[in-house]
Amino acid sequence: MHEPILSIRGLTKTYTNGPRALDSVDLDIKPGEIFALLGPNGAGKTTLIGAVCGLVRPTGGTITAFGQDLSKDWRKARARIGLVPQELATDMFETVWRAVTYSRGLFGKASDPVMIEHILRSLSLWDKRDAQIRALSGGMKRRVLIAKALAHEPELLFLDEPTAGVDVELRKDMWQQIAALKERGVTIILTTHYIEEAEEMADRVGIIQAGRIRMVDEKRAMMERLGTTEAVIDLAAPLAALPEALAGFALELSQGGTRLTYRGGNGEGKGRAEVAQLAQALTRAGIGFTSLDIHDSSLEDIFVGLLGEKQGEAA
Ligand SMILES: Nc1ncnc2c1ncn2[C@@H]1O[C@H](COP(=O)(O)OP(=O)(O)OP(=O)(O)O)[C@@H](O)[C@H]1O
Ligand SMILES: [Mg+2]
Structure with a gap:
């Protein structure tokens, strides 16, 4: 078991005349992982990142x-941390090359044009190196923020909504960049509103709401624990009631007896296996069906369900 690369205990932040943005947050980040922090607007994600940086x-x-x-000694540790901020506040009148080079110097690292060139090329910014940042498109500006964050070769990288306002193609491209960084051993913490992003990239997911960490888990385990499979089966002829032959399945009869809805599983593949058994049971019982649709709940369903539940509790 590795020591965590980042360990947060009881972290609280109350802004002056403002809300309690973080409420006793505990969090450990493992070296080399991609950790996705999910939460609604105002949950405290940027505040958490800001506290570390x-x-x-x-x-x-x-x-x-x-x-x-x-x-005690934040300067030394800070030099090993990179931050891609949520806001596009950067030196608009600088050229890409100078802004990225300057970022490296900020952390006391010797200049290394070869390394800067490599970073710019890997982010497809090389052709834009002499352009002023203000002249770039929004997506390109975001790449410059990433280049700046990488310039001092951080071991721990925060990406605060790296793909907000970025088109689908560029987003996929960034996913690849982030995966390549992980390959190189960089530990990554990202926040996102795109749940598909967490689903695609993360090893672990944390859900934060109103300054509190609601849940942290391996992404797969989270989906396994909370994920369900839903199957909607349209019947060839209406049923008056659920037949005895289907008693073992979690079913609901609706639409005047013409639709069966199965909901269950709670585990990868388990729900699907049960739906297959259900289809066989239907056939054996001589119940014809015209269609069968299966849907596995996504991280998004889990997220919305969890937050809805918590809000319900609070009310
Ligand atoms: N400088 C500040 N002064 C006062 N309150 C602040 C400040 N920065 C953030 N807040 C408040 O703290 C809370 C958490 O904000 P934060 O920016 O951390 O949320 P977030 O999860 O990053 O949200 P988003 O998804 O919108 O980026 C919010 O209620 C916000 O209004
Ligand atoms: Mg934020």
Whole structure:
């Protein structure tokens, strides 16, 4: 078992005259993983990242990165952390080349034009190296933010909504870039509103709401634990009631007895296997059906369900 690369304990942030943006957050990040932090607007994602990157002063709690207490020696640890911020606030009048080079120098690293060239090429920014940042499109500006964050070769990289406002093609491209960074051993924490992004990329997922971590789990385990399979079966002829032969299945009869809905599973493949058995049972019982649609719940369904539940509890 590896030591966590980042360890957060009891992290609290109350903004002056503002809300409690973080409420006693505990979180451990494993070296080399991609961790996706999901949560609605205002949940505290950017505040959490800001606290680790020295942009937000915590009200309480501790942050340990690379085994060092950040409140004691943050400069040294900070030099090993990269941040792609959510907001596109960057030196608009600088050229791409100069902005990225400057970012490296900020952390006291010796200049390395070969490395900068490599980063710009890998983000398809090489042709734009002499362009002023303000002249670039939104998606290209976001790539510049990534290049800036990578310029000092961080071991731990935060991406705060890296693909917000980015078209589908560019988003897929960024997923590849992020996967390549992981290959190189970079630990990545990203926030996103695109749940498909977390589903596609993350090893683990954390759900944050109202400043509290609601759940942290391996993505697969989360889907297994909470994921369900739903099957909608349209019958050839209406049934008056659920027949005895189908008693073992979690079924509902609707649409005047012409539709069977199965909901169950709670595990990868388990629901689908049960639906296959159900189809056989229907055939054996001589119940004809005209269609059968299967849907596995996604991380998005889980997320919406969980937040709805918590909000319901609070009300
Ligand atoms: N500088 C600030 N001063 C006062 N309140 C703030 C400040 N920054 C954030 N907040 C508040 O703290 C809470 C958490 O904000 P934060 O930006 O961390 O959320 P978020 O999860 O990143 O949201 P989003 O998905 O919209 O980016 C919100 O209620 C926000 O209004
Ligand atoms: Mg944010």
